[in-house]
Amino acid sequence: MGTPQLTKNQSLVLGALSHSDGPMSAYTILDKLRDQGFRAPLQVYRALDKLLEHGLVHRLESINAFVACTCPDEHEHDHGVTAFTICEGCGQVTEFHDETIEQRLAALVRARNFKTEKTTIEIRGQCKSCA
Numbered sequence: 001m002g003t004p005q006l007t008k009n010q011s012l013v014l015g016a017l018s019h020s021d022g023p024m025s026a027y028t029i030l031d032k033l034r035d036q037g038f039r040a041p042l043q044v045y046r047a048l049d050k051l052l053e054h055g056l057v058h059r060l061e062s063i064n065a066f067v068a069c070t071c072p073d074e075h076e077h078d079h080g081v082t083a084f085t086i087c088e089g090c091g092q093v094t095e096f097h098d099e100t101i102e103q104r105l106a107a108l109v110r111a112r113n114f115k116t117e118k119t120t121i122e123i124r125g126q127c128k129s130c131a
Helices: 008-018 026-032 041-053 099-111
Strands: 057-060 065-068 081-087 093-096 119-125
Touching (some): 008 026, 008 065, 041 057, 057 081
16 A cells, blocks of 8 residues: 555645654644645644544544654554553653554454454653653
């Protein structure tokens, strides 16, 4: 599965997230892209929806923000379990995937006859620099 064809707005939103030092809210993205013609939150949300669908960005539910996927090619946009560490001090977000965690969670949900759509783990705390 190759990289999907992105619209201009999707490319701009992905670029803003890819070059950001940390997660961004939709309104922060809108503010950053006003000079590129973005005028309404709906433009950002539409682009984010498609980028999420393609696995190119992730939504961090606990902080209501978005980050660019750090390894879209490695997983070909088919993330089983995506995990993040989120530093409460500096806001640094690190994405990681762990096969052992993924297998264990898959076994747990299978045992409960549950079909998962998406699994995201958000671990909040402090990075080494802030600790």
